[in-house]
Amino acid sequence: MKKIFISLIAIAVLVSCDMNKQPYSSISPDNALSSMLDASKLRNFIYANFRGLTSGGYVYSGEIQADFFNASLEYGNNGGDLHRWNFSNNLGTALSFWSSAYSVSANDNFFIEKINSYMAAQRKDGTLSSEDSTTLMRYKGEAFFSRAYAYFFLAQYVCKDYDPATAANEYGLPIVLTYNPTSDETKYPARESLQATFERINADLDSAELYIDTEAAGDGEIYFTKDVVAAFRARVALYMDDYKAAIEYAKPLVDMSREGSRYALLTDTASFNDLWLNDSGKECIMQVFASFNELPSSSSYNYVAYSVAQRLYKPYYIPTKNVIDLYSADDIRFLSWFINVPVTYTGVSAPVYLCNKYPGNPDFWVGETNYCNSPKPFRIAEQYLILAEAYDKDGNESEAASVLNALKSARIPSHRETQYSGETLELEIKNERIRELFAEGFRLPDLKRYHEGFSRGEAQNNTVIFLPGGSDTEALSVDADNYRFTWPIPYEEIITNPQIASQQNAGY
Numbered sequence: 001m002k003k004i005f006i007s008l009i010a011i012a013v014l015v016s017c018d019m020n021k022q023p024y025s026s027i028s029p030d031n032a033l034s035s036m037l038d039a040s041k042l043r044n045f046i047y048a049n050f051r052g053l054t055s056g057g058y059v060y061s062g063e064i065q066a067d068f069f070n071a072s073l074e075y076g077n078n079g080g081d082l083h084r085w086n087f088s089n090n091l092g093t094a095l096s097f098w099s100s101a102y103s104v105s106a107n108d109n110f111f112i113e114k115i116n117s118y119m120a121a122q123r124k125d126g127t128l129s130s131e132d133s134t135t136l137m138r139y140k141g142e143a144f145f146s147r148a149y150a151y152f153f154l155a156q157y158v159c160k161d162y163d164p165a166t167a168a169n170e171y172g173l174p175i176v177l178t179y180n181p182t183s184d185e186t187k188y189p190a191r192e193s194l195q196a197t198f199e200r201i202n203a204d205l206d207s208a209e210l211y212i213d214t215e216a217a218g219d220g221e222i223y224f225t226k227d228v229v230a231a232f233r234a235r236v237a238l239y240m241d242d243y244k245a246a247i248e249y250a251k252p253l254v255d256m257s258r259e260g261s262r263y264a265l266l267t268d269t270a271s272f273n274d275l276w277l278n279d280s281g282k283e284c285i286m287q288v289f290a291s292f293n294e295l296p297s298s299s300s301y302n303y304v305a306y307s308v309a310q311r312l313y314k315p316y317y318i319p320t321k322n323v324i325d326l327y328s329a330d331d332i333r334f335l336s337w338f339i340n341v342p343v344t345y346t347g348v349s350a351p352v353y354l355c356n357k358y359p360g361n362p363d364f365w366v367g368e369t370n371y372c373n374s375p376k377p378f379r380i381a382e383q384y385l386i387l388a389e390a391y392d393k394d395g396n397e398s399e400a401a402s403v404l405n406a407l408k409s410a411r412i413p414s415h416r417e418t419q420y421s422g423e424t425l426e427l428e429i430k431n432e433r434i435r436e437l438f439a440e441g442f443r444l445p446d447l448k449r450y451h452e453g454f455s456r457g458e459a460q461n462n463t464v465i466f467l468p469g470g471s472d473t474e475a476l477s478v479d480a481d482n483y484r485f486t487w488p489i490p491y492e493e494i495i496t497n498p499q500i501a502s503q504q505n506a507g508y
Helices: 036-053 057-065 092-125 130-158 194-211 226-239 243-259 269-278 321-325 332-337 380-393 397-411 422-437 443-450 491-496
Strands: 069-071 284-286 317-319 338-345 348-355
Touching: 036 092, 036 130, 057 069, 057 092, 057 443, 092 130, 092 491, 130 194, 130 226, 130 443, 194 226, 226 243, 226 284, 226 380, 243 380, 269 332, 284 380, 317 348, 332 338, 380 397, 380 422, 397 422, 422 443
Parallel strands: none
Antiparallel strands: 069 317, 338 348
16 A cells, blocks of 8 residues: 655655655664764765656656657657546556655655754753754755755646635645654645645745755755755745745846856857756756766656667657747757757658757766766756746836846847847747756646646657647647646545545546
């Protein structure tokens, strides 16, 4: 039986997890933290879990559900339930997201409680040094940040868009703040309101802001810093339609970038390639640590799928023509992230542009790429986009246009400053989010918060896609109020937890 709330594991890939595993492999919960060395080891689970949640299926699942990829002729129904919008309450991806988010939060709850107990015991004995106290409080802040991220990440998919006017009356998540393993179903939590869920996320970020004292030394930090907390707060605020808060958190980061003191935008193709191929860390407020022995999952999902043995490209998913057409020919993102190659299937071959945003760091593979790169969950470019949108929504079109022009000028050598305003400004901010954040997991949540439906884009070449013109493939049209924008609460959780048996999302 699945018991989502009692697991302590490190997530690595998008699979259904065994919820009854022994915590931390071989460490007994009773004596898991009895020294600073133990604390350091348990801290590693925070970052291992974060690497999991920011790579692989946690990135690409929403992308293949949305509007900018066509399934290829031989995609083999991989991700087909999402892509065709015909999933039900047994959606395996929803179960994986749910299980992993609560596994992460359980780890975080456990760590917070163990730190508190250890510090209390050390203070009682008079053996807690000032240095150790500072370190442990930082670790605790990191756990609060991790828990906030896990809840926010899950809420994007299994909860409705946050509307301040209705959030108090919409379902959020079951919130678990203590580590309390139990098989007593009467003690399992019900779903809080969406408003209460986001209040918890922000409360955890308040704690993270208070306890994380690490100043960023430069680009590509591998630990949570004050700047990482600010970047995440800006994202959360934008998704809550709290535009003044989004400006408050994003503006100092963008100002540093524009002044060149930290996170300066890259303007040339060579440096941009180095960021995405070799994980240079440039522009990254945080780049998650990865190595040959500590790999993230691939976020490519066979977007390229080159076979060295056959010398053929046979991807599962191919970018649509309309997303390719959004880029200027000299856009360094287009030049870095897309390759024009022939794809080959049984009896058919045609040249198309493929998404090569995750080409695979050569340090992570031998002989043939595994398409694994260090996750980049917080990039300065996103903060430009948050700031531009927040300024626009807050009625400051001139500042919004200024920030938008700064980003476009860095990416597109031929761009000339444009006085965007009104609907043109709003549309260009949305289009720039597509260009900049393509295939990074933002598209489906963006469509949901825009309250926009879509018609999936036409194929670059319809001879190499699955069911060209099909109403649930290339010609799929989705209304803004389609209930599948919000994923189901996993069936396994509904039948296991009586507190949420009647709290399933509409339509399932």
